[in-house]
Amino acid sequence: MRLKQSLASTIFDTINMIFMVFLIIIMLYPMVYVFSASISDNAMVAGGKVFLWPKSLTFAAYERIFGDKQLWVSYWNTIRFTVVHTVLTLLATSAMAYPLAKKWLPLRKTILLMAAFTMLFNGGLIPTFIVVKQLDLLNSIWAIVLPSLISTWHLFIMRTFFEALPEEIEDAATMDGCGSFQVLLRIVIPLSMPVMATIGLFTAVGQWNAFFDALIYLSDNTMYPLQIMIRNYLIAGLNPAQGEGDLQTMETVKYALIVVATLPILCVYPFLQKYFTQGSMIGGVKG
CATH class of the missing domain: 1.10.3720.10 (MetI-like)
Structure with a gap:
């Protein structure tokens, strides 16, 4: 009985952790994208080529x-x-x-x-x-x-x-x-x-x-x-x-x-x- 409870608890904790990590990624991605776009080349941003990391780094903006x-x-x-x-x-x-x-x-x-x-x-x-x-x-x-x-x-x-x-x-x-x-x-x-x-x-x-x-x-x-x-x-x-x-x-x-x-x-x-x-x-x- 204890083994079943422990297994169920472990599965729940694992699923909960995966969900929370996924939620954190969803929340952080817009912030990372906005910052990366702000220091990327304008043409790269306008062309939709910036997804996560900056492209053609510049601080002109x-x-x-x-x-x-x-x-x-x-x-x-x-x-x-x-x-x-x-x-x-x-x-x-x-x-x-x-x-x-x-x-x-x-x-x-x-x-x-x-x-x-x-x-x-x-x-x-x-x-x-x-x-x-x-x-x-x-x-x-x-x-x-x-x-x-x-x-x-x-x-x-x-x-x-x-x-x-x-x-x-x-x-x-x-x-x-x-x-x-x-x-x-x-x-x-x-x-x-x-x-x-x-x-x-x-x-x-x-x-x-x-x-x-x-x-x-x-x-x-x-x-x-x-x-x-x-x-x-x-x-x-x-x-x-x-x-x-x-x-x-x-x-x-x-x-x-x-x-x-x-x-x-x-x-x-x-x-x-x-x-x-x-x-x-x-x-x-x-x-």
């Missing part, structure tokens, strides 16, 4: 995009949009989730139901655009940051995490003279780094890759984020700085831009992975 001033302007816009949005999202979400984690809060269930309602229904694109316009936020960083400042799903995850924290720690801080805001900043948030890192990573990645809000709220090209510049290359086939495409390097420039835009997130994720896993698990334990 990177030389071109790094020499484009619009790239650095877009990069700076993306960085500041992402940093400001992530920081304000964590502050606003924690400030709302903390009182909602307390059962003594008046109208707590009503507020939670109203928050949950926004997950199913919203005002729509046109009313949101009108509100942003009436508030005179167009062509500013606040048009990108404020409309999506708090995610209801992230709010519920953070509230659940706060509910799991020992109340005795907060009571001790209160007895030492800390107010509610001081308890949140000095006690709760430092103990909630896993969920903070998780929500921060989700928010940062979402904002880094976002382009639709910038597309509808920004008309000044000096405010464009990196994703708008990539869109102009990939879809319109235009150089945002010169207004025309260079057929000799256009294909490789597209792939080089994708590499440049993706690399920062790939570098940040490994440092937050342990918090990401822990925060996702703990935040979803309670209902």
Whole structure:
């Protein structure tokens, strides 16, 4: 009986390992291909001769995009949009989730139901655009940051995490003279780094890759984020700085831009992975 169980377990582990290796290959191949295409000759890429390894190695695409001033302007816009949005999202979400984690809060269930309602229904694109316009936020960083400042799903995850924290720690801080805001900043948030890192990573990645809000709220090209510049290359086939495409390097420039835009997130994720896993698990334990 044990021999059969051991054999079945070995077969399962082997099949599972083969499947996981196959899945890893599927996930890694697009990344390897994009990087190889970015440092290959444009004619080779356009002719479909690049499959895995670079052909006719050249860095002309990177030389071109790094020499484009619009790239650095877009990069700076993306960085500041992402940093400001992530920081304000964590502050606003924690400030709302903390009182909602307390059962003594008046109208707590009503507020939670109203928050949950926004997950199913919203005002729509046109009313949101009108509100942003009436508030005179167009062509500013606040048009990108404020409309999506708090995610209801992230709010519920953070509230659940706060509910799991020992109340005795907060009571001790209160007895030492800390107010509610001081308890949140000095006690709760430092103990909630896993969920903070998780929500921060989700928010940062979402904002880094976002382009639709910038597309509808920004008309000044000096405010464009990196994703708008990539869109102009990939879809319109235009150089945002010169207004025309260079057929000799256009294909490789597209792939080089994708590499440049993706690399920062790939570098940040490994440092937050342990918090990401822990925060996702703990935040979803309670209902």
